[in-house]
Amino acid sequence: MKFAKRYQEILMTENFPEQWMICMVQYKKLKKLINPVVDELVNFGLLSLDIEEETTNSSAELDFINKAVSSLQLEAANQSKEKDIILDYEIEGSLEKFSTYVVVDSSDETRYNSIVSVLASPPPEENVTDADCTELTKTENMHKQIKIRLKNDFKFFQLLSNELLLLWALNDKLQEEINKELKFLSTILGTVINPTRKKNDLYIWREIFQLFVESKIFTESPTSKVCNDIKTIQEKFKNFTEKVETEFKVKKRFNLQQSSDFYVKFIHLNQFIIKLIYFYTINQMAIRKILKKFDKQTKLSAQEHFPHLLTDNINSKQYSALISTRGGAGVLSASSKPVILNVSSISRQVVYQFGAILFDIIPHIDDYTCPVCTYISYKPIRLDCGHVFCIRCLIKLQRMGQDGCPLCRQQVVLRACSENLDDKLAEYLKLYFPLETKEKQDLNESELVKERYQRVFKKSSDCVVS
Template sequence: MRQNSRNKEKRVEILLESDTSFLNKMVTIFKNLTNFEKDCRSLFETNINATKKMLKEVSAPGKQDTYPWRNINRLYRETDVWTHNGKVNTWEQATDKFELFKTKAVNFTKKFKMEDSTIVFDQFLKLNQDAITLKQFYEINQTAIYMILKDHDKDTKLNACEGLPFFVNTDFFSDNACKRFTYEITHSLLNIIPDPEKYSCPICQELAYKPIRLNCNHLFCLKCLIRAQKKNLDNCPVCRAKDAVKNATSKNLDKKLLNILTTDFPREIRARKKQLKEITQQQELEEAREMAAQPVSFKESEEENCIIM
């Protein structure tokens, strides 16, 4: 191939036979890596399914280790091993956060009373370590392959570095495999542990005791709904569904969920009842003070208009 640029002439020779051999070897490497990823995925799924069964037993409501596991679940999510500010962590960043999690988790694991809890926690740590190791393997090999292809492109003036991965049926050049593993840990596995935060009222951010489910399907605690109705806030605070709050009645009480909350979160329910009692007493005291400060009036007070009450 010749290039003419004014009086300069450049000749580039490409040995197609050698390039074909090189690219075929790269394709073989990709296929081997893909097969390796499939084997890892199969083993990982087997291990995580076994861990799920045991975790469900030790973290179930009423078990001796229910609350230590809930604290571990909360700590793991707060540590955010796999992401940071919406971006996926590198394997080094994930390792640092994972070590931080292990250090803090000791405060909860030392409260285990069931031998199986220790076994499950060790399995949980191994699943995370396996995912980090696989992530490290991917990132190092991705970098190495890109460097090899880049050097090849520099010598041959081809564009294999960008083009070749698109012609090979593999997830190796994406984070899909690692994302699947981390998703299984953070969602499929840990979601087994009952979490009271899933049932929090979006207004007060507390456990939705006596949960009211609006017609738009959003959930609120009874206390906040009564307050919203008194203030004539007719629409849903979340989705703005028209008159969803206004039309809520005692029929909107989610009795099935109330039973679940009472069974799964007895400690939180007791704390919430105590909190609501204190809030009510404080409100009554403030209302009494306001009435005492007002001048005497013979006008009949208007009754509060609250459908739920």
């Protein structure tokens, strides 16, 4: 199936919101604008059988062009064979106002004069526009250059640029909506997990969020990089919901109706985000496909130069969210390639927003464990260096005469006393981790009983009956 038909079917069957559909890439319309560019190049004598025959002489050259690894420097691709004409492509200016040029470098005097004569011929009156101007220069060697400002390719890129602006503006608006919804959900979550309430759902939501993070729905394991494969994202989310509802049995475990309502909203928000990522993924594919088709038919290098035009706007909040370079944001090197529509940034924003706005509301046990015993820091002792340990482990360190902090090695252990007890943290842990605190308390008491028994047993064994 041709991409244009497949693209249209996806957009129609997925039931994207009307607001989104207005911003979709008009693939068919862009495709129709390529033929006038081809005709214009043929009229100028820049796209002829001679050039096509030369490019087919080497499969490496053809691959070089189609992939747009660089501008069309055919001479560099096959230095052993002199070419009579070399095409380069330039796109100058900013996204809102730019110009496109074809730079013709010719060593053939006849070919050069032929192109000049075509350019010297006045076009029909109705076609005379600012885009018809040309610039002619001569190089120091035998080559001569003609810089031609095309008209029809400008129309192509103008439409593509406008659609990119629409997509970026839509993303900004939707990200604001997601952020607003997350903040609303955070208020509900704060209520249902409130540990001061006699009935709350603190522990069940801690389990759900822990599973969500471990599922890495919007990231890839084990690197934690953002995931771009929409099918993978959908499959991970499906597995997450099935496990929550079948293994966790959340509907039966929730103590509050508000938690059930929150869960429904949380699932719907994730479905909305996944649909958004899918929408931008297929639009990204459409842009990549249309630029590839443009290069294939015109023998130019839009795939290389058009993305570089976008990076001129990299400092704009609106643009930087969806433009990236493999060489670093806003930094282009010889090997770096800009990405026109960076779907990864959407996933990255989602991961950050979930963590900063929602997940951080529920404290995680890993942030409050004693580095020595790895249990919760029951009766936490904050040393002068700032590191926190449970009181039981600190006493053991002092008994062994170890003065260095196990984390930073500062000599602060032996001088620690009751003043180092962090009362506020102790109350906080008791409030948000009542089960873990009780477990650690029981463990400490069990150790104390064992130590006392050992001391008594040792004393009794030292007794001598005469």
